[in-house]
Amino acid sequence: MPLLVMKFGGTSVADLDRIANAAGKVAREVERGYDVIVIVSAMAGKTNELVRWVESTSPFFDAREYDAVVASGENVTAGLMALRLQELGVPARSWQGWQVPILTTSAHSAARFVDIPRDNIDAKFAEGMRVAVVAGFQGLSPENRITTLGRGGSDTTAVAFAAAFGAERCDIYTDVDGIYTTDPRITSKARKLTRISFEEMLELASLGAKVLQTRSVELAMRYKVRLRVLSSFDDTDETSGTLVCDEEEIMESKVVSGVAHSRDEAKITLFTIEDRPGIAASIFGALAEAGVNVDMIVQNISEKDYDDEHPGAVTDMTFSCPVDQVPRARKALEAALERNLIKYDELIIDTEVAKVSIVGIGMRSQAGVAARMFEALAAEGINIKVIATSEIKISVMIDRKYMELAVQTLHDAFELEKAG
Template sequence: MACIVMKFGGTSVADVEKIRHVAGRVKHEVDAGNSVAVVVSAMAGVTNQLVEHTRSAARLYDLREYDAIVSSGENVTAGLLSIILQDMGIAARSWQGWQIPVITDEAHGSARIVEIHGEELQRRLESGEVAVVAGFQGLEPSRNRITTLGRGGSDTSAVALAAALKADRCDIYTDVDGVYTSDPRIVKGARKLNRITYEEMLEMASQGAKVLQTRSVEMAMKYNVPVQVRSTFEDKPGTLVVDEDEIVEKAVVSGVTYSRDEAKITLRKVPDRPGVAASIFGPLADSAINVDMIVQNISPDTKSTDMTFTVGRSDLDRTVQVLESHREDLGFSDLVAEEGVVKVSVIGVGMRSHTGVAQQMFQALASKGINIQVITTSEIKISVLIDEAYLELALRSLHTVYGLDVT
C-alpha cells in the first residue's frame, strides 16, 4: 500500500461539481489500495475576494487578522470534499492546519513551516480514513494564532505533509497538464516538459511561473519528495520534478517565465557610506517584505548613491510606509515608486556549461526595441525588468531565440 498526497488548486475545486470530480480522483486512489491525504485550496476566486474585503476594511491592516480572514476559504473546500467522499461511502474527515497541527513561525501572511505533528493524522490514514487537509494554513503556537503560508501556500502544505508522512509521491493537480517552456496562453509554440530538475523548477517558480509555489519546490528538493504536476481534468502523465542526475540531456534553456507581481522603487541621493544597504533593507526584512532585484549606482556628485529594487506589488504601500518612516535615518532625497513593470527570465541548468546565453537575450530584446531597466543573474537564470507593455513580445521573441518552439 502506497501513501499518496494529492493536492488540488482553486480551479480544480471551483464549484461543487468540480469538487465531486476531485472526489472521483481520490476514490480511484483509495480503490487501488492506497493511503490518501488530500490538500485543498480555496475555491477559485474566494481568496481574492477575502483579500479585497480586508483591503476595503483598512489600507494598512493587522496581518494576524488578515490570516484569520483569508484562511477561511480552505475550510469550506475541505468540508465540502469530505462530505462528498462520505456520500460515496469513503471514510473521510477534514483537518484544519491548527488541528494537525502545522507549526509555523510568526511571519503572518507569509509564514514558514517549522514542523508538522502528524502522528494522529498518520494513525487515521493507517486505519483507512482519507484526510482532507485545508492547505495554506498553519499555527503560530506562542500566541495561538492562525497563520497563512503566502499565495500558493497549499503547494507547500502538500509537499511538507508528504515529507512528514514519508509519502511515496506528491501529486499536484491543477488546470494545466504539466510544466511548459513558457505560458501557452501567450506563447503558442510552448511545449510541455516531461521532466524538469528541482533547481529549474525552483527558479521558474521564483521568477513567476504559477505552477508551483517556490517554497514547495525548496522543500521537495530538501526532503527529496517525488513531485508530479498533473491535470485535474485530463487523465494523462504530467511533468515530473526530479533530481538533475535523472535528466540525461540538459537543455541550455528549459523555459522562459514572467512575473507581473513587480513594483520598482528608486531611492535617490542616498548617502554613499558603509552600511547604507543594510540600513535600507533591514527595516524591510523586519516587516517581512521580500526584496528581489537590486541595483546601486553612484550619483553624479559621487557622494551619494541611487538605489533601485523591486518588491511585490501587494507590498508596495507597506514598503513606501516603512521607508518614509526611516527617511531621516536613511537620508535619501526622493522616493520614486512604479508599478508598470514586469520581470522576464530565461532558465536552464545547461547555462552552467554554455556561454553567450545573456548576449542572446539582450540582443533579442534590443532587436524588438525593448529597453532593459534592471538585470539580475544566477548560475542557471537571467532576469530582466522591462516595461509591462512589452511582455508578450519579449516572451515570444526569447522563446524562439532559444529554440523552444514546438517543431
C-alpha cells in the same frame, strides 16, 4: 501500502460537480493500491468572500479571529470531499488542521510549519481508513489557536505532508496540465515540459510563474519531495503533467528550460548618494523595515565629489520592487532622507517596466547564453534597463510595452518550442 499526497486547488473543487470529479481521481488511486492524503483548498472565491466578511465586520480585526473565520473555507471542502468518497465506497474521513495536528508558529495569517506528527493519521490508516482528507492552509499555534499559512498555503501543506509521511509523490491538481516553457497566453509555441528540476521551478516561481508557490517548491527541494503538476479536468495517468524533481532525474538538461515574466514591476533610482561604507545598508535597511521586497539592484560609481564638506565619490543606486509597493518605498526613502540616514539629489520612479527572465540548469556549463539573450533583444529594438544574474537565471528589466515581444523573442531564440 504506498502513500500518495494529492492536492486540489480552489478551481478544482469550485462546486459539488468538481468535488465529485476530484473524488473520482482519488478513488482511482485507491484502486491502484495507494493510501492517499488529500489536501484541499476552499472552493474558488470563498476565501476572498470570508476575508471581506471579516474586514466589513471589524476593520481593525483581531488576527486570531481572522484566521478562525478564513480557515473555515477549507473545512467545508474537506467535509464534502470525505462525504463524496464515502459515497464511492472509499473509507475516508476529513481532518481539520488542529485534529492532525498541524503545528505552526504563532504568526497569524502568515504562520510557518513547526511539525506534523504522524500518530493520529497513521492510527486511522491502520484501522482501515484509505483516504485522509486534510484541510489545507491552516494549522495550530502553540497557544492552541487556529492559524493560516498565507498565500499558497495549501500547496505548502501538501508538500509538508508528503515530506512528513514519506509519500511516493505529491500530485498538485490545478487548472493547467503542467509546467510550460512560458505562458501559453503570450505565445502559442509554448510547450509543456515533461520534467523540470527543483532549482529551475523555484526560479520560475519566484520570477512570476504562478503554477506553484515559491514556499512549496522550497520545501519540496529541501526534502526531495517529487512534485507532479497536472490538470483536474483531463483524464490522467502516471505519465501526465510535469514532474518537478531532483536534477539527477533529468537525463539531459536544455540550456534554457523556460522564460518567465513579471508585469507589475517598478524601477526606483536614487541619484548622487555618498559612496561610503554602510550606505547600501542604510537604504535597504529602511526599505526592509517598511516591508518593501527589493529584487534587482544596480550601483554606478562616479568620481564627482558629493559636496565641499564631503569630498569623495558618489554613486547612483537603482533597484526594482513590485509596483504596488512603490508608495511604501517612497515614504521609507523620504523618511530616511529627513532623518539624515542617507542623502540623495533626486528620486526617480519608473512604474512602466517589466521583468523578463530565462532559466535553465544547462547555463552552468554553457558559455554565451547572456550574449545570445542580449543579441536577440537588441535585434527587436528592446532596450535593457537593468540586468541581474544567478547561476541558472538571467533577468532583464525592460519597458513594459515590449514585455510580450521579449518573451516571444527569447522563446524563439532558445528554440523552446522543441522542449519536451
